[in-house]
Amino acid sequence: MNTHPGSELDISIIDALQLNPRADWAELAGALCHSPKTLARKWSALSERGLAWIAIGPGPAFVRYGCAAFLVVNCRPHAKREVAAALIAEAAVVSVSATSGEADFLVDAFAPSLDDLSQLLSERIETIDGIVSVTTLVALATYREGSRWRVQALDLQQSALLTRPQAGAPRRSGPSLDDLDRLLLEALSRDGRQPWTDLADRCGTSGPTARRRVGKMIDSGRIALRCEGATALVGPIVPTTFMISVPPDEVNRVGEVLGRIPKCRVLEAITGPSNMLLTMWFRSTAEIAPFESALARELPSLVIADRFVSLRTYKRGGHILDAEGRSTALIPLASIFSGRIDRAAAGATGALSSKAGTEV
Template sequence: MSELDLALVHALQVRPRASWTDLAPLLGATAVTLARRWERLTEEGLAWVSAVPGPAFAHSGCTAFVFLRCAPAARERLAARIAELPEAVTVELLAPGRADLMLDVLASDLGTVHRFVDEGLAALPDVLDMECVFATSLYAEGSRWRLGSLDASQLSVLGRPRAADGAGAPLGDLSTLDRALLDALVRDGRTRLTELADLTGTSAATARRRLHRLTTGGVAAFRCDVAPAVSGLPVSVTFRGHAPANEVNRLHRTLATLPECRLLAAVTGGANVLATYWLRDIGAVQQRETAACAHLPALHITERALGARTVKRMGHLLDGAGRRTGVRPIRPW
């Protein structure tokens, strides 16, 4: 990975659909060079842009985290099978402990999650036990995570992404065209408008207008994901803990500001805080826990789940090195 590659990825984390022409002056390279660099990164599975649920999903959709236990010999087989299911947007194999797999589940409503868990997951022969908790507030998630390769002046030039108002159309009101556009953009969030028009059987102007409605209304957002070879953070750890109810709303001002915070949510259940961090090595796990408790003294960590391998992340299949190898489009809308 060159410095230009890293800067390019960070720029796309801030503005995932920016044109190469717009980014060229900022990064000190030609548009052709940037396009070529990005093509190599995506072909090698090192970085990719995809559509994800936007702010409106927090109001009308449902996010859950499922912890599964299975027989040791069934771990890989079960993870691969669940990765084919669109409701399980992220599938992570955990180091031996209380659970073997951790799933991020997104669905349009609570009933869909219950059916997926009770009728889908519970029916799988390898599942021995499971626990499902629901996110009541999401303070940090993957689309907000940054690589940190650009300096303050470059970030100033990029500007702040336009905030969505989060008041988009209810998920059930999306048209067939809306869903077709989202399907294509989950596969490749940088798909051009002309290509979107061809894929969905409409005009580029219509595709632009519908996409603008989806993003400004908060139905969809975009994020740039990376493999560990790019982030330099190969270790994933998820902390579960308990904090008094009157302290939970401080999470966005405390734990979410810590370096390497990838996910932070208030959840249902006895352990009402769930946080995932990407770290440089296992030795950093205790350092991160110590820092978290220092920032929020009322927090009591009850569980530390070390990730062994991410099989699927937000609909994208990954190999053992965390490189993208394929797509299983998510459809939480």
């Protein structure tokens, strides 16, 4: 069964850019067997329709530089529409999903520090009218994040041609970001594939400097670029989050094992009753039970305490999504890397709240 509703070339472009988000079209042309002009035209059409985009977000080492947390949010039954709109409008709230089970929403939040996270929770999240409770699970270590997930449309030879060399894990945190770094992040969040010269012009610097600065932020693990595709294009996705517990001395081993699973989207060591959070992107709910059975066989010390199936994702990586997963608006994430966390721009907040209110 073909689970990809998009054309073969569309999906191949998505996969290629998941391997190398800023590869130029000439570089992709050889692997995809199409001219650079054809690939550029295809990508432009996908982007304009909100079917695909390059997102910028926290990288695999973000916890060295800031604070990442997963929020389990419960609210009054008739307040879900308003709560969803308020959560979506928060710039520090990167992703929002309505879920099955005891949680109404699962939220990914990022902040420059624990103090900023505390302020976000006490002044902006917990005060939202309609919220009953918020359980905060702070990320301690990242074993896999979203930029490594792929639609897997390319064969091994094509993948090998486009795979970027992996930078070694930095032994220490990099320097703090300055104003130029923040300008570059802001511009990249709006168009992750804009040419270096255009990016430099927007930020008042040179092309080589822009490329070097962005490269350092990516290599340090502070940020990650990733290509996202709407479900209307890449096919059905059933994000399923498992709260799991393993013996403390096995966390790293389990993290390495689970992090290699192709359908793994996110894997973190966390605080709370369960010490790991795992999000898998299945094609259907029929895959969940066999996966749990396989976990029990392969990792007998692992215990699944709870699982949440995403019923609808409203926001991912700062992008506001419609019912078919298309990007309809963006709240840039630059503030989560700076010394403060800002609300969404006033004009955008009202529009997003209105949009979310009509769709929740």
